[in-house]
Each structure stands twice: as structure tokens, then as C-alpha cells.
Amino acid sequence: MMRLFRYLKSYKWPIAIVLALVFVQSLSDLYLPTLMADIVDIGIVHGDTQYIWKIGGIMLFVAAGGGFCSIGASYFSSQVATGFGRKLRARVFKQVEHFSMQEIDQIGTASLITRTTNDINQVQQVLIMILRIMVAAPMMCIGGIIMALSKDAKLTIVLAVAVPILALAIFLIARKGLPLFKAIQKKLDKLNLVVREGLTGIRVIRSFNRIEKEQNRFTEANTDLMDTAVKVNRIMAALMPIMMLTFNLSAVAILWYGGIRISNMDLQVGDLMAFIQYATQIMFSLVMLSMIFVMVPRASASAVRINEVLDVNSTIFDRPEASVKTTKQTNGLVELENVTFTYPGAENPALSSITFTARPGQTTAIIGGTGSGKSTILNLVERFYDVTSGAIRVDGVDIRHLPLEQLRANIGYVPQKVLLFSGSIADNIRFGKEDATDAEIEHAAKIAQAGDFIASMNGGYEAHISQGGTNVSGGQKQRLSIARAIVRQPSIYMFDDSFSALDFKTDALLRAALKEEIEKNQSTLIIVAQRVSTVMDAEQIIVLDEGSVAGMGTHHELMQNCEVYQEIVRSQLTEEEIA
Incomplete structure (x- = not known):
């Protein structure tokens, strides 16, 4: 898939803007729990209303700034992804236009249509997620760990156990789902072929009373695609329960151990609240990464199919010795x-x-x-x-x-x-x-x-x-x-x-x-x-x-x-x- 990203060269500045906005948004999200901890530990504990209003105003300003950055990042990432999709579709279409009949017969018309539409859409959608999530999630995860350590290093033992378990689950599920995503694209080709033949040959089908036969062909191809899609979705569906179970158990462990540390005067209530929020951000960043792992395998399979089209060298081409004289009228012998x-x-x-x-x-x-x-x-x-x-x-x-x-x-x-x-x-x-x-x-x-x-x-x-x-x-x-x-x-x-x-x-x-x-x-x-x-x-x-x-x-x-x-x-x- 990285080979396709060479078509992003003309979008360097919008990508840089997206990365900058995502970075600022991540900083604002990481700063908010600390401000909340200050309100609890200083403002509420000491009954300092003026301090509460002051820090509350800062929180509103930081949250508004983060929201503005989020909207801007969404706008520019969508602009980059749709422009990338347009350029890639144009490149694939131009490549196919130069194919000889041999290459068209080899790949198949139905498959070429699927690769030019559905496959490029898959890559385009995952590009938006890469720009918005794949950049933000590591920042949130690493930043959350650093901030959690700053609040209480001993409580991070809970995260040291939970995060690897969650990462391992994501890896195993993604590895099992990748072959199925590849199969889905091929079965989508088959379904596209059946539909295309059914629509273009509708007169022949009706004249020979083969409607039921064609319906059975469509049902067979459609069911085959559905079965594979259901299978892969069942695998991916296991990800969310595992995440929620890990997160809830981690929250219980943090509250239990944090309560002990508060009673021993080793931790303040506001810091515990901030720690829980940082733990939530860390887990949520892993959830976002898992969404990438759900879409990247399918997009990777689509990228391979797109590259197969782009890598085909047509057997019919202008040879070096062919001088271009398009206005010349031949005698016709x-x-x-x-x-x-x-x-x-x-x-x-x-x-x-x-x-x-x-x-x-x-x-x-x-x-x-x-x-x-x-x-x-x-x-x-x-x-x-x-x-x-x-x-x-x-x-x-x-x-x-x-x-x-x-x-x-x-x-x-x-x-x-x-x-x-x-x-x-x-x-x-x-x-x-x-x-x-x-x-x-x-x-x-x-x-x-x-x-x-x-x-x-x-x-x-x-x-x-x-x-x-x-x-x-x-x-x-x-x-x-x-x-x-x-x-x-x-x-x-x-x-x-x-x-x-x-x-x-x-x-x-x-x-x-x-x-x-x-x-x-x-x-x-x-x-x-x-x-x-x-x-x-x-x-x-x-x-x-x-x-x-x-x-x-x-x-x-x-x-x-x-x-x-x-x-x-x-x-x-x-x-x-x-x-």
C-alpha cells in the first residue's frame, strides 16, 4: 500500500497541516485531565471558588482549541484522501485505456471495474483513518502513559499488564482476518461479474426463460460473499468485548489499588481521577488502533490488486523506432x-x-x-x-x-x-x-x-x-x-x-x-x-x-x-x- 502513497506528493502541505492539528489536539486532550485534577485537589478541597472558575475557563479554552483542531484535521484529511482517490482512479483508468485485449482478457472486465471503484475506495477510506487516527493514537497512548506515570508510577503496574494483553489480542485477530479480507475482494469480483452479465444479457435471459437460473447464480455468489463477510466480522467482533473486558477490569484494579493509596495518603483524589482518564485515553487509543487494524488488512488487499493493474506492461505499445507523425495519411496498402x-x-x-x-x-x-x-x-x-x-x-x-x-x-x-x-x-x-x-x-x-x-x-x-x-x-x-x-x-x-x-x-x-x-x-x-x-x-x-x-x-x-x-x-x- 505504501507504493500507492507516492500519489500524495502534491499534498505535502495539507498533510503537514493535518499532522500539526492532530498533534495540538492530542496535547489538548492530554492536558485536560491534569486541569481537572487541579480543580479537585486545589479548588474543591480548599473551597477556592475563584480558582475553580479560573481553571474551568482554561479547560473551556483548551477544549475549544482541541475541537477546532479536530474539525480542521478532519477537513484537510478528507481533502487529501479524496484528492488521492481521484488521482489514483485517473491513473488506473489511464493504465487500463492502454491495455491490449490480452491484458483486459487476462484480468477481466468485471475485476477491472471493481479495482477502479471499490478497491480504491477502500484505500481512500483507510488513508483518512491513517491521517486522523494512526497519527493521533500513538500520541495519545505514549502521552497518556507519560502523564499517568507523572500522577502515580505504582498505579501504572495495572496498565503494564492490561496494555500487552490488549495489543496481543489485536495482533492475533488482525492476523486471522487478513486472508479473509483478500478473499472478500475476489468474491466481490465474482458478484460484480454475475451482476454485469445478468444486466447486459437480460434480453437473452428472459427469452430463454433463464431468470431463475440467473437468480440462483446471483444468490450463490451473493451468499458466498456474505458467508465470508460474516466470518471475518465474527472474528473482528471479538475485539470489542475483549477490549471492554480488559478496560473494565483495569478500571476496577485502578480504583481498588488507588483507593488503598489514597487511604495511605500516597495519592490525591484528583490525581486518581486524572489517572483513570489517562488510562481511558490509553485504552481508547488502542481501540482506535484496532479500527485501523480492521481496515488496513482489507485496504492492503485492495492495494495489492490496484498495484497489479498499475504494474502490468501492455504487450501493445509504441516502439522506440516508431516516429510520431499522427497527421500523416497513409495510402492504405x-x-x-x-x-x-x-x-x-x-x-x-x-x-x-x-x-x-x-x-x-x-x-x-x-x-x-x-x-x-x-x-x-x-x-x-x-x-x-x-x-x-x-x-x-x-x-x-x-x-x-x-x-x-x-x-x-x-x-x-x-x-x-x-x-x-x-x-x-x-x-x-x-x-x-x-x-x-x-x-x-x-x-x-x-x-x-x-x-x-x-x-x-x-x-x-x-x-x-x-x-x-x-x-x-x-x-x-x-x-x-x-x-x-x-x-x-x-x-x-x-x-x-x-x-x-x-x-x-x-x-x-x-x-x-x-x-x-x-x-x-x-x-x-x-x-x-x-x-x-x-x-x-x-x-x-x-x-x-x-x-x-x-x-x-x-x-x-x-x-x-x-x-x-x-x-x-x-x-x-x-x-x-x-x-
Whole structure:
């Protein structure tokens, strides 16, 4: 956890103020019992009313000063902790933004959300307690012992027995609770995963009548978390009875032994009262420390999980030889040379020795069965992953030697799983080009065959899109996603099965308009598709079969010499359509 505190460097002065205020507050708290002892031993015993008013006024002044310091320390410690949490969340989010798909898959989306929210909150809360309690408690404990010794050294024998017993109990309970706190965070990840899947997949769950099954999954994860939390709370709950028992027995022993010393004229009544208050402060400081011991183990477990995210070095990064020229527009020539790729942890490669060239002004289509590696090729061109062997080049330059920003600035990518953001239609299209004009947005929507349905919506291009695009159909989402790529005016278009939700008429119109656009701008178009009708007009069709190229050429050429392509065609078209 100490590693995370490097983000406190910009809060040196507020931390110094907190420490100073806590120090003054502790001194005031330690001084009050002595003043009270003076009132009893001098003012009350001698009947000196003026002295009582005088010392009482000093006590009020000291108490007010301590209260002011306490309020100030709370304010500045909260300011430091919340600022620390903000900086740490920003750092974690920035780190995750640079993760490749490999790192995101490795840690898991649900776990990353938990680490960015709950785990950072745990550390933030314990930081407040460290600033307020971990500093004050030792001062109160040590100061209380010194002041108690000044009142009566022999009475401190009671504290010499009670304090070690209490400290040992705190240590044993904290040591037993630490592993359980670590387990709680992992089970919180699991619960977060179940909830996230249940909410995002609610349509599928309801359509297959799996509500009861998902409720059972949630109940199982929730109960597992509850059982662990109850177990650790039972352990921690034993701390308070032990403390109260120790404190009460100590108070009885102090009163018994103190009474003997008063009767022997070795101790005054006021000093005994002050000694009891100092004993209370010592015990209370240990109680405060125990609260730290309750929270620090869980925060430590959270800190470890946060550091795991911060320590991950992304496998996808700008190499030293990559010169940053983000404004450069590529010609769009894409070459794959003997590309082989294996997903992390997989036994067999997803792609094996893939070689082809996608040229500007032409359409290159990729078709094949499920799991043949079609989408993987697009992921590699985008550098979501790096090739295991071989090379991918854009305009003759290995993409690993290009800055990621420059590479992706020249690609208009439409993923297989369409994602729209909450906001207006114009905002979603403008996501592809931040400074796109209204004319450019309308032009992109027209090519994507989205203009008509946008015009029919209330508000037109300012119509609201709900989170995830749930208020538009699948085909409308695909067309908006395509418009988002078109408005970018890239040199390379990549569509990953992006026409699957379109009817055949819209599909044909969109491809015709898109073909005209790429020929005019001399852009490269790479289409991954399942439909033969979508790819049959392409200048080049790549047929994949179990990660390898089974055929390459035009539709007519493949119908002559590629058995895999012939099977795909026969499965989708009638004999009349094939002829």
C-alpha cells in the first residue's frame, strides 16, 4: 500500500497541516485531565471558588482549541484522501485505456471495474483513518502513559499488564482476518461479474426463460460473499468485548489499588481521577488502533490488486523506432506476409501462414466458417494483438513500427459487436471524427443508408440514443456504426460482419454507395462477412478454413477452383442464383 502513497506528493502541505492539528489536539486532550485534577485537589478541597472558575475557563479554552483542531484535521484529511482517490482512479483508468485485449482478457472486465471503484475506495477510506487516527493514537497512548506515570508510577503496574494483553489480542485477530479480507475482494469480483452479465444479457435471459437460473447464480455468489463477510466480522467482533473486558477490569484494579493509596495518603483524589482518564485515553487509543487494524488488512488487499493493474506492461505499445507523425495519411496498402497468430493460453494457432494484399480502391472480402479466423485478421491489423510470427505492413511499413495513434487514425473500423454511446445520433457519428461538420455527418449517414430512419426520428440527428443503443434496432445500430467509420474518411475501412442485420436491399444499396466512396477516395476496403451475396462482387475474396487460406480470387475464380467456397455458396444460394 505504501507504493500507492507516492500519489500524495502534491499534498505535502495539507498533510503537514493535518499532522500539526492532530498533534495540538492530542496535547489538548492530554492536558485536560491534569486541569481537572487541579480543580479537585486545589479548588474543591480548599473551597477556592475563584480558582475553580479560573481553571474551568482554561479547560473551556483548551477544549475549544482541541475541537477546532479536530474539525480542521478532519477537513484537510478528507481533502487529501479524496484528492488521492481521484488521482489514483485517473491513473488506473489511464493504465487500463492502454491495455491490449490480452491484458483486459487476462484480468477481466468485471475485476477491472471493481479495482477502479471499490478497491480504491477502500484505500481512500483507510488513508483518512491513517491521517486522523494512526497519527493521533500513538500520541495519545505514549502521552497518556507519560502523564499517568507523572500522577502515580505504582498505579501504572495495572496498565503494564492490561496494555500487552490488549495489543496481543489485536495482533492475533488482525492476523486471522487478513486472508479473509483478500478473499472478500475476489468474491466481490465474482458478484460484480454475475451482476454485469445478468444486466447486459437480460434480453437473452428472459427469452430463454433463464431468470431463475440467473437468480440462483446471483444468490450463490451473493451468499458466498456474505458467508465470508460474516466470518471475518465474527472474528473482528471479538475485539470489542475483549477490549471492554480488559478496560473494565483495569478500571476496577485502578480504583481498588488507588483507593488503598489514597487511604495511605500516597495519592490525591484528583490525581486518581486524572489517572483513570489517562488510562481511558490509553485504552481508547488502542481501540482506535484496532479500527485501523480492521481496515488496513482489507485496504492492503485492495492495494495489492490496484498495484497489479498499475504494474502490468501492455504487450501493445509504441516502439522506440516508431516516429510520431499522427497527421500523416497513409495510402492504405495492407499486406499480410506469413502471418501466424496464437491467442494467449491457446494450444493451436488461430491463424497459420496467412498471406495476401489489400489494395487501395478495391474491396477485399474475407469469408469462411465460424472460428476460421476472419475477425482475428482485423484485430491484428488494428494491433489489438501482435502477430506471433510474420508481419503486417501498411504502405510497406511494419505496423509494429508505426505509432498506434497514427495507425488507428487511418482506419475506419466497424466491430462485429456494434456499440453505440449514450448521446445524440450526431454525437455517435461524430465519434469517428471529432471536428466533423453537419454536412459530413449527413453525407456519412447517407452512404450508410441511415438518412431515412434518422429523419423519421423525433429530433433527427439530435435524437437521443440510450446507453448501448437499446432504443434502435440491430440494423439501425449497424448503419450508425458504419456511418461513424465513414465520417472518419480513413484510408482503410474494415467491416467485421457489419451487414448481418441488414436486409438484402439495404445491404446492396449500402455496398454500392460504399464502393463508389472508396473508388473516389482510393481507400482500401476489407470486409468480413458470412453472406456470399455481400462478398461476391469484391475484387478479391479470401476464403479461410480453420485458420488457413483455402482459396483466393474473385467469385468466378473461386467457383472454379475452391471447394470450401463452393460449399459455402451452395449452402446459401439456389442453383438458379449460382447460375
